Amino acid sequence: MKDYLLPIRTGQKLTVREEIILILRLSLPAILAQISSIIMQYIDASMVGHLGANASASIGLVSSSTWLVGGIITAASMGFSVCVAHRIGAQDERGARVIVRWGLICNFFFSLLIMAACVMVSPMLPMWMGGDAAIRKDATAYFLVYAFSVPVREMFLTSQGMIQSSGNIRLPSILNVIMCALDVVFNALLIPHFGVMGAALGTAFSFVVIMIVMMYELLVKSPALYIIGRSGDGNTSLFAFLSKELLTALKIAIPVAIDNVIMGFAYVAFTRIVSPFGTVSVAANSFSITAESLCYMPGFGIGVAATTIVGQCIGANRKTLARRLGWMSVILGMVIMGCSGILMWIFAPWMIGILSPDQEIRMLGTRILRIEAFAEPLYGASIVAAGVFRGAGETLLSSVLNLLSVWAVRIPLAYYLGSMFGLRGAWIAMATELCVRGTLFLIRLALWNRNK
Template sequence: MDFRTQLRLTALLSLPAIVAQLSSIAMQYIDASMVGSLGANASASIGLVSTTTWLFWGVLSAAGTGFSVQVAHLIGSGDFEKARKVVRQAFASLLIFSTAIALLGVAISPFLPVWLGAEEIIHRDASRYFLIFASFLPALQISFLAGSMLRCAGNMKIPSMLNVMMCLIDVVLNFILIFPERDIALGPWHIHIWGAGMGVEGAALATVLAETIVAAIMLWYLWCRSPILGLWKRPGSFMPQASTLRKALKIGMPMGLEHIAICSAQIIITTIVAPLGVVAIAANAFAIIAESLCYMPGYGIGEAATTLAGQAYGAGRHKLVRRFGYITVGAAMAVMGLMGVALYLFAPQIISVMSPVEEIWILGAEILRIEAWAEPMFGAAIVSYGFFVGLGRTVLPSIMNLLSIWGVRLTLATLLAPAMGLKGVWLAMCIELCFRGLIFLELLAFGRWRKETDT
């Protein structure tokens, strides 16, 4: 491949993934706006447990990646039959795993708001939201695993299209489940819309139902339509094999432990934010969603980096592996740098759409403008991590993420929050993301992994 072909292939794989990531954030943005119209308490209820939902999602994501990276390597080497064997074992193993994680989430849901130190007024809604989320974790696991397998086979379009569909379904279900029955005037017409009036619980139920529908479609497409990984009329055993599980643990366990450690740190940060009051909790939650508009393109490019690096590595094309690493990381830094500029300029407008409460959007805009400075380096960290995942090298990058968030972000947030409030927490985040980007760039440029790809 010449350089232009490499750029074109990177763009072809990145753009659908970016669209999917942006559609996911659009769904969260719309959810937040709808729930925000119910008041600060409803927004704070969801914001309180958001870091814990990331913890559970991250564990499922790491478990799925342990299998999908193996599939990418096998596809790169041309061993499609063995790749399908890994797909079968992945579904059998992860259905059991995700069910166990779901039961754990259901068990802790009544106690979670108390553990996080929130005001009693939001305990019930926060607990119910997390209960509904946890109950549908097996469907989330199927959706993630099927989409990940398709992307590793080079099919970025179908997972992206289905993620956009999920957003549309979620919006429709939100209108029905969050709000009560009402009449909407459209010119001379008056339309009566049935509504369940479930509030925060309706928002949770709409999201998980949309995810379940998409999980079913994604699974059907992988099973019946994928030319490489399709299992329809290709019989085989679903019994997990020790060698496959060992490889999955080698790849996925460092990522899972890293997710647990990082999300635990974020939960601790939530306990730092919670005593600052309902306005601070809501502003923090809305700002996280708004900032996602910037870094989701980075995650889309990171998915492409995983696929490109994984297949090139499996094919033994080591110089191509290195070039894909440089191209994808450079692209992410450029895109997220531009997004950071937009975030800084339009922070008040972005936040005000999600909440009618003036105190919330003023505080949210202030902290977003702090975070905007870190976006290019955050992009470097995101995509470098995805690149190393594609190589199956997850231990050192996971340790780097862990040390960065615990050693820099959490320490600085603890020191700055008492004096600066929520702005101190976000200043700590900005400094930590810049530091994390620098150490990942150093690993990409000078790390020991390069010796293996010198030929």
């Protein structure tokens, strides 16, 4: 496979056309991977949706909690992945392999701690979230299965991030698509027998299969990063990792983890605001978030590409190029998500209709999706800009901006407008906050360019 990032590492000058092509070549596979991951949620939601509103609401009740946990394990994987990108950019493949070896070990033991915590809270979580008694049992079962799959998900995310940071974004994208197909097969086999829990099991089993393949590709097949069967890296790798790389990874990962925890608790608080509106509102809220994800996943895909590109630029000490490619990535993200917002407004009834046959849920979901469509361009700016700063290893201020935006704008406004207009009021608050957040990130990106 051609190494599109080689000109960055070797100091070659790129034309504007070559820079645009580079961003597109790395973004398109990453977008595909992100979309395929959300399609898995679509698959679960659609299959469970046909079991009835209660089944849908049981997943919706704990979905914000799974996002919270997912954000924490994503942060852990991201810290080491950015370090790999910096090492590859500096043409220090041996140093990158040190991070691969010990980073995987650290994240595995960390994921075991997260799993244990999730297992312990799973019986009480639906009650804490204010769910109706009729949906608590299924909600507990769904979250418990998710909890036991946390180590598998962590190893998947870590190995995927490291492969992407080496410049190979295509392979993880292909494997994500295959995982979607496996999810369909496992769900079709398990949901008829286990209901809501079957959807969680189907997703977990698909993660197991693809995680094994991803780890094999990283540890055995990756030209730069493989460590199984390689000799000559020396016996001081653990000391080098503990003395420098672990601290660097923590400096990147801890702010991202705090950011994701803040956002996760915000989602939990938002769900807690919505849950008193009734089962239909809880289900419509959950389905609409899943449907909207199809529109903002391209932004996350471009953000992944931006992290890799900027990370290797920083590693190669090409900061001016990093700034320019960062801005180009953000503009691309805004354009694509602006187009996806238009499509979401047009096709909102169809997007919700796939997920639920309930007419009341479909009508309410369509209305709130069309509210959110107007916020997509600025939401795209915040997503991709965050990816740029992750690649640069600067994650603290991004966390502060998210904290201010979500907790000072979204949650108070959702509580106020929700009390007057129900779910529609809460989603007006969400759209407003996303516009505020995007504006803050654009200002920060402008200042970052000026000060570097």
